[in-house]
Amino acid sequence: SFFWEEIMLTVLLNVILMLVYMSFGFGLCKFKKAEPTHAKTLSSLLVYILSPIMILNSFIQMEYSHETLLDIGLFFIVSLGIQICFFLILFLILRKKYSDPKYRILTVSSVLGNVGFFGLPIITGLYPESPVVACYSAIYVMSMNLLVFTMGVFLITNNKKYVSIKSAILNPTTLSILVSLPLFIFNFDFPVFIDNTLDVLAKMVTPVCMIVLGMRLSTVSFKALFSRPFVYVSCLMKLVVFPLFAYLCVVFLPLSDVFKASIFVLSAAPSGAIIVSLAEIHECEQELSANVVLMTTLLSVLTLPLLILIL
Helix, strand or coil: CHHHHHHHHHHHHHHHHHHHHHHHHHHHHHCCCCCHHHHHHHHHHHHHHHHHHHHHHHHHCCCCCHHHHHHHHHHHHHHHHHHHHHHHHHHHHHHHHCCCHHHHHHHHHHHCECHHHHHHHHHHHHCCCCCHHHHHHHHHHHHHHHHHHHHHHHHHHCCHHHCCHHHHHCCHHHHHHHHHHHHHHCCCCCCHHHHHHHHHHHHCHHHHHHHHHHHHHCCCCHHHHHHCHHHHHHHHHHHHHHHHHHHHHHCCCCCCHHHHHHHHHHHCCCECCHHHHHHHHHCCCHHHHHHHHHHHHHHHHHHHHHHHCCC
């Protein structure tokens, strides 16, 4: 149908855009204008500056109402619960193999997705008359990022010292949420020039994410990329198993169709570049992380439209 073709085109255009951004980082390193080691600096910029600004910007762009606050609060709880449950399931299944870091990357990449930059245009394309889906996307990012500095960092480092109340609260994502919520509730308006500046910085997250990935991929053999079976296992988990699990968690609950579809589609987004950023910062399976993010992004052009047919 025309509707399905339109969604397919939306997914395809997003994949192409991601690849263009990646080509910038790839080209810089290949033509010796940058070093792959520079990716670590850009990753820190992304995690500690740009991503928190993106969260703040998403909040101040939303129109406040009591119903909206309750709805997005419920979405936060449900999306966070689904991710934690899947993390725990994989942990119980794979924990004896965690001495091999590739299984820890498999666990992280199966849950943490490119929700804000890939899932958002898909879900807004599906429901153009429901502006709340953009809020859902922002809330999903927040629930996911809450896990990044706890479960995500623990799994990547395999070090329990990173799991603490302090690390859960005193991280850029949580702090940006604590700042953003009052601004949203009280409909605070920044001066126009500040609003514009935040918007520009928030829009930098996607290209910087992909440039980091491209820089990392400049050191990778593409023959090895497509011939490494473990990458395909990660793709299957993130693009098929996890979204189906998420949908089963909500399909029988008394929630709106838009709510359920948003959980499903956003969970089906490819693995997020935040995985590459964390792998770079903590020096754990950087190549595998980059391979998984690239392959899930490429294969999502096939899986997302097929999964949407379930709705």
